[in-house]
Amino acid sequence: MVRTGCRRLRLSVGVCLVCAALQGGTAHAQDYGKPLDMPVLQSSSNFGKLRSTRFHSGVDFRTGGVEGKRVLAVEDGQIYRIGVKPYGYGNVVYVAHPDGNISVYGHLSKFTPEVEAYVRSERYRQQRNDIDLFPEAGRFPVKRGEVIGLSGNSGNSFGPHLHFEIREGASQRTVNPIARGYYRVKDDLPPRIFGVSYYLVDTLMGVPVHTLAGRAAAIGGSGARYTLEAPMVLPGRGYFCVETMDRKNDVSGSMATYRIVLSVDGQTRLEYLMDGFTFGENHFAKVLSDYVLNGTTSNDVFRLAVLNEGAMPFYPRAVGRGLIDPASGIDEVRIEVEDDSGNTAVLTFPVTYDPSAAAATVSIPTDAEAVDFRRHYSRTTDGLKVTIPAGALYESLFYEQEKLSGRPAVTVGKGTHILSDFYAVHDASVPLQAPVTLSFRADVPEELRERVVIARLTDKGRLAAAPAKYADGAVTGRASLFGIWCAAADTVNPTVTPSFRSGTDMSGERRIGFRISDDFSGVASYSATVDGEWVMLEHDTVHGMLYHYFDDEVCGTGRRHEVELRVTDGAGNTAVYRGSYYR
Missing domain, CATH: 2.60.40.1220 (Immunoglobulin-like)
Structure with missing residues (x-):
């Protein structure tokens, strides 16, 4: 099954000026050309692949391990944006098309000579090594199949390839080009399903508590139909997680899941859909997945529930946030996993309700405090003040922080000065939606005050720094991760x-x-x-x-x-x- 049908959208002002000058026909679904001048295009990562804290926003195409392959405009249009960055997409070109879409070509080694001359001139004029340029309308028109650059390995790229995207111009929402029908790929392989987990959910003092109640491997797979070895015992109200991966012909490695539908006794309870997202929604990857289990497998582990009462993208349907109440009497659960070419796999299994099988009673640590994710919160402990803004958490939690009794095992380089005690700031496995502020009381010598940072202890026993300022006897900075932190100073030159x-x-x-x-x-x-x-x-x-x-x-x-x-x-x-x- 291949979906078709382009969406026509009015572009934002900046893009609209470009597209207003374009002449020619409108691109239709299944009508975009190849972005690379190669006989066969082979992807190494597809749209929506979970990557720890984000989703992959496009399709990566292999270039045979070399740079310099000709990159082609997939449709008539105009280059409306050009970037040169040491990170991210590196050297990148954005082309606006008459249908309102934008195509993006990243990690290039070279632009065309005309674009190279323009970029060089602007970099010298502005004296900038990294730059974002928006040339005036009409300056760089392109035709379908025209060379717009050469493939490369620039930016955050760990091997030569082309990163390719299709975006909706008005919203800059990146979309799934296979599911939208802009391209067909060779894919008759259904996804694979490896197993499910079940988490009990209770509420204590207004805080949701998640407790693993069971885990079971999927068996079968013949005809993409799976089941469990035995009925799954559900001790109470909770939700499922499913471990899965997709495959594509002639491509090694795990591909992204496009759609998951959870049904209970024939009634749909939740649907996950990876059709597209804005870059402001990308961070939800941290909680759409099971962030504890996801780090232990190369497959994807999806949480089939909405974490809180707020709006969450990627769930077009969510009855009761996807939560299951086995006490109401249910017999069968069905989880259907679909890829972006329409291939499906189905896991069906019976369930039984047994409240006596519940895990041990959840205990709240004596020093933990209930924090409402919708409200501002701050706490001071033995020289450390932590401030959590409203909305920084994905859901309410029992928050903990403490000063460690001694210095943990840490490798400290010459010229690194530890300025405070070490503190455990909640649990490093719990993701943050926005940074929190850490303020350490510290007696900092004057010669170090312009060199202060806050530093997190990594899994490898080293310190990772974040910017900070010293004022009024405190070193203050913003942390994007929970974990073990301290105040420090860096006096060593690069x-x-x-x-x-x-x-x-x-x-x-x-x-x-x-x-x-x-x-x-x-x-x-x-x-x-x-x-x-x-x-x-x-x-x-x-x-x-x-x-x-x-x-x-x-x-x-x-x-x-x-x-x-x-x-x-x-x-x-x-x-x-x-x-x-x-x-």
């Missing part, structure tokens, strides 16, 4: 190691490179000059390299050049390299 020897003749080379790193607060900014003039740098964040590609028009040739590179970390420490080369 490291800069050139890949060439100063004074070398570089006449036969295309570029000079520098390996840069910072082992605590991270590289925050960098800038370079040649003979006192600002020059562009390309940042390969995956390999920790900065490159300057020689620009003879700016720097000239046939002489010695003086180069200066400044790299600053998140605490304000700056390393300066000065050297020379001949060209």
